[in-house]
Amino acid sequence: MAQSEDLSRRDLARIAGAAGAAIAGAKLATGPAILKVRAATEQVKYGMIGTGSRGAYLLKHLTSVDNGHCTALCDLNQTALDEAAVTIGTNPKKYLDYRELLADKDVDAVLIAVPLYRHFPITKDALQAGKQVFCEKSLVFKPEEVHALRTLASEHSKQTLQVGLQRRYSHYYQAVKDMIDKGMLGNVTHIHAQWHRNPGWTMKEGGKSNPKNWRLFREYSGGLTAELGSHQIDVAEWFFGSRPDFVMGLGGLDTWKDGRDINDNIQLIYQFPGGRKLTYSAITTNAHLPLFGSARPEFGEVIMGTAGAVEITVGDGQKTMPTALWYKEATPTTVTAGHEKAEPTKAGATFALAGPTKGIPIYLPENEVNWEKDSFLDRESKLGRRWLYSKGVIVPEETRNPVETELESFFNDAKTGARPKADVEIGLADSTTVILSNLAMDENRRVYFSEIDKMGLGSSSPASPSGAAAVTKRA
Numbered sequence: 001m002a003q004s005e006d007l008s009r010r011d012l013a014r015i016a017g018a019a020g021a022a023i024a025g026a027k028l029a030t031g032p033a034i035l036k037v038r039a040a041t042e043q044v045k046y047g048m049i050g051t052g053s054r055g056a057y058l059l060k061h062l063t064s065v066d067n068g069h070c071t072a073l074c075d076l077n078q079t080a081l082d083e084a085a086v087t088i089g090t091n092p093k094k095y096l097d098y099r100e101l102l103a104d105k106d107v108d109a110v111l112i113a114v115p116l117y118r119h120f121p122i123t124k125d126a127l128q129a130g131k132q133v134f135c136e137k138s139l140v141f142k143p144e145e146v147h148a149l150r151t152l153a154s155e156h157s158k159q160t161l162q163v164g165l166q167r168r169y170s171h172y173y174q175a176v177k178d179m180i181d182k183g184m185l186g187n188v189t190h191i192h193a194q195w196h197r198n199p200g201w202t203m204k205e206g207g208k209s210n211p212k213n214w215r216l217f218r219e220y221s222g223g224l225t226a227e228l229g230s231h232q233i234d235v236a237e238w239f240f241g242s243r244p245d246f247v248m249g250l251g252g253l254d255t256w257k258d259g260r261d262i263n264d265n266i267q268l269i270y271q272f273p274g275g276r277k278l279t280y281s282a283i284t285t286n287a288h289l290p291l292f293g294s295a296r297p298e299f300g301e302v303i304m305g306t307a308g309a310v311e312i313t314v315g316d317g318q319k320t321m322p323t324a325l326w327y328k329e330a331t332p333t334t335v336t337a338g339h340e341k342a343e344p345t346k347a348g349a350t351f352a353l354a355g356p357t358k359g360i361p362i363y364l365p366e367n368e369v370n371w372e373k374d375s376f377l378d379r380e381s382k383l384g385r386r387w388l389y390s391k392g393v394i395v396p397e398e399t400r401n402p403v404e405t406e407l408e409s410f411f412n413d414a415k416t417g418a419r420p421k422a423d424v425e426i427g428l429a430d431s432t433t434v435i436l437s438n439l440a441m442d443e444n445r446r447v448y449f450s451e452i453d454k455m456g457l458g459s460s461s462p463a464s465p466s467g468a469a470a471v472t473k474r475a
């Protein structure tokens, strides 16, 4: 029996006709969280620093997470602070100065959702104040902060430090990583990722002096690479199981002549060990996504192996949730020591060598009918949906937003001391790749991952309160 058939028999819980595959989810949690009322002693008391757009989004989802209890909020902006308190609804204390929140004994953990250039100083102070820390991506901004946070984290190794890379907490992404590890896609040689928006970020009144425009200026922001690419670069590092060897790229500021100084379109190529590659594109002039039959806009990744491909996206967490489609190769190739084992095709031919294949929906345990536990209505609705999946009308989706899963997991890890799936090393590798990608575009050269070892050394103050201490030409 061919290896791929053998694997599918062993690894797939069930094949539903020709149209669906269920991934046995030994490692995956099943079903949406049912909000139980937890005893106060079981809940982690947390404060949030930065209640702007992301902070507000997190708080909205935190109302569905029962193992944390919000005791304090902080933002420089009183309106954002007041609105956030209403959203979470736990009557939290409100602070304008984050150092006062960090001094609050009723706060055991902090969630940091401030602009990128403020991540490191606040994370540093939070660790030194003895708090468990969840910091949004991209974890750090400058090369010197990569080194400083690594040292700091090892000095505070008993405290949880998690980065907001929520794809790591998605059951779909975990299932696809499992498929890769089990060889179901063959030798995974390429990943393509895109995040295309139209119009992308627009400049608000006041230009650089308006704090709301921080993303558009290099002094505060890593641009598209940090804000969007960081998520998908991390997916490639996770799925390939390594850091890239080097990155090269072309960025341009070609459309948005509004005073911003970040690129408004970027194209990057990363080489990973063994010649494997991630190609990455982020543009701000068109939002078309040529995956999922174009049913989803903007962002997603294609994972390409010698035996198959997977299209995957996390969804926007509001109208759409994570999903994935699997495409088997018509003639899976196994390459062993340079010898190909596959049906030979005529060399030099210019016709298409492969026929069309149909995407196979991937079912998680939570998409499966549970004949013992599901209520009659749940069962009927799942069966109805399965019929629509099999007809290709809709694709199965994860039932819970991975942002909620990552937050729940953070509180669990803060309680138990377990290592987060998106831990400090993952966050630092991701930030390093972001920093080096921007350097590659700015200096128009191949930048090696190992260059980080020599960058940002000898900085007088990576933890400068202004957060703007830059020792490199550009990060």
Ligand SMILES: NC(=O)c1ccc[n+]([C@@H]2O[C@H](COP(=O)([O-])OP(=O)(O)OC[C@H]3O[C@@H](n4cnc5c(N)ncnc54)[C@H](O)[C@@H]3O)[C@@H](O)[C@H]2O)c1
Binding pocket: 049, 050, 051, 052, 053, 054, 055, 074, 075, 076, 077, 080, 096, 097, 098, 113, 114, 115, 116, 118, 136, 137, 138, 164, 165, 166, 211, 212, 214, 226, 227
């Ligand atoms: N994981 C994700 O998918 C995701 C999505 C969006 C944003 N983010 C990240 O979240 C972070 C925040 O982004 P945003 O869109 O919310 O920005 P934002 O500008 O909307 O909000 C930032 C907030 O931080 C506040 N702030 C700034 N400095 C502060 C300080 N010293 N003390 C207290 N508050 C301070 C600002 O007043 C503002 O309200 C960024 O790092 C961003 O990359 C992550």
